[in-house]
Amino acid sequence: MTSRTYELDRAHVFHSWSAQASLDPLVITKAHGSAVWDDAGHRYLDFASQLVFTNIGHQHPDVVEAIREQAATLCTIAPQHANDARSEAARLIAGLAPEGLDHVFFTNGGAEAVEHAVRMARLHTGRIKVLSRYRSYHGGTATAVNVTGDPRRWPNDYGAAGTAKFFGPFLYRSEFDATTEDEECRRALRHLRRTVELEGPATVAAIILETVPGTAGVMPPPPGYLAGVREICDEHGIVMILDEVMAGFGRTGAWLALDHYGVRPDLITFAKGVTSGYVPLGGVVISRGIHQTFAHRPYPGGLTYSGHPLACATAVATIQVMRDERIVERSAQVGGEVLGPGLRALAERHPCVGEVRGLGTFWALELVSDRATKDPLAPYGGSSATMDAIAAACRREGLLPFVNANRIHVVPPCNVSDADVAEGLEILDHALRLGDAVSPD
Incomplete structure (x- = not known):
């Protein structure tokens, strides 16, 4: 029936x-x-x-109880006010990031996190262009879907949205005729370097990568690849954004997938596992250099529910459960x-x-x-x-x-x-x- x-x-x-x-x-x-x-x-x-x-997992009792307790205390408050759930969630999340990424901008999910990370990179550098890899997914909103590298982008592709694509390493279906992980790494980095050179380094605000591409195929990068991307970014003043929306918060067997690779990006996007999906939450972890850009210059962006108390209390409880268990x-x-x-x-x-x-x-x-x-x-x-x-x-x-x-x-x-x-x-x-x-x- x-x-x-x-x-x-x-x-x-x-x-x-x-x-x-x-x-x-x-x-x-x-x-x-x-x-x-x-x-x-x-x-x-x-x-x-x-x-x-x-x-x-579903319905963890400690997290469900934390949501109840927060709802009984303070269901919601506008983002211009401080509240204990948001402050503690920001502290815990920043504490999981590499040294020097101390501040968190909260969003409602991963796509919004990507939108704001790209906006921060563009404002920080004064440049427009963002490079991202084919075989990637970064979200369904306007900028996020345009930096996405899978076919779901095509019906939403604006063409002139300030994005360009490159091939990342994927030995099983190598674009570089590589036969080993080392060859794939070196050739993929050479390809990225040439892409930056031909797009114009002075036009590129950011390179955004999923630390481990998720929806596109779960493709852990070869050793040395992310370090090589970091080197290219440093050479040209390009912001490195690592998208940890799917790969973060335990999914790869590390708190953040970047922990496997010893690399420090300028911005980290997160969502999903930070609350185990119980209440929607995402955000951007921000390096000190980019934070300083907006120390005396207003950041032109925000959300009504940025750092929503119910979501942030859920994140605090989720991280605690992950530690305790x-x-x-x-x-x-x-x-x-x-x-x-x-x-x-x-x-x-x-x-x-x-x-x-x-x-x-x-x-x-x-x-x-x-x-x-x-x-x-x-x-x-x-x-x-x-x-x-x-x-x-x-x-x-x-x-x-x-x-x-x-x-x-x-x-x-x-x-x-x-x-x-x-x-x-x-x-x-x-x-x-x-x-x-x-x-x-």
Whole structure:
């Protein structure tokens, strides 16, 4: 029987990134830990962490209680006033950033964080142009979608929005004919350097990168790449922005993904995991140099809900839970000892798996019709009958996957149990047989 919730959704809700007539959304009625339940009582392992944000799992009681307590004390206040939740959240977040990034500008989410980081970089440098990589995603608002490097940009691409693209390192589908990670790193940096030179260094305000690209394919950069980008930025007075919206707050087995690479950017954007998605919050962590630009010059930007008390109290509670329960360490452990080895074992059994990539609780399976040619099971930015069938098989057996083009992203909560990982991998094992059916192997 169709529920009233479903009927009202189809009658009145306009969904993002979707053709409205073809939608058939699950009605989710409750969630706990690494699982959600639909209105028929069916349980699903959430191996998407929704949109890769429930880093501490669903309905953590300490965070839920912190939201209740804040609501009883101070639900909301305008951003020009100080409040304890915002002050403490800013202190904790700045404390996770590299030395010298001391201030936090709060937004409602990741796209707004990117918008403001780019604005800060442009005002700080007096330049307009922003460089970003193909195979990236930075958000759906005007500037964020124009620096995005995946096909969702195309219908929204303004062409003259002051952005330019370059190829980042991705050895599996190398644009540089590289055969090793070292070659890929050196050639990708040479390509970026030439791009800066030909775009005009004096015109470039910022280079923005996802520390580990997420939606575009979970592609950890090779050793030395981010340090090389930092060097190029320093040579030309370019602001380096690292987008940690998806990769931050434990997802890669570190507090911030940049911790793996020993690099210090000028600006860091964050969102998602900072509150485990319980209440929307994002922001920009700002270096002292850029902060000084606006010490005596008003920053021309703001939001009605910047540093909203409910959101900031949620961030404080989430960070505390992550510390108390060692969730960052758990993410690293489960990735290194359980999830990573389990996914590599799947690749050995299934010829449709071309590559396994990831770290922490941030992984992707690259699915191909032929390992030799690396032909993807779906076109970049699209889907296919085979990928749709694999996703449907996962859902039938009780797994919510994160599927994008020819990839299955395996991104459970950072504190997922070994038992839930084993259950999820077993379901994937069954579903991937549908991909093997089109492989010549």
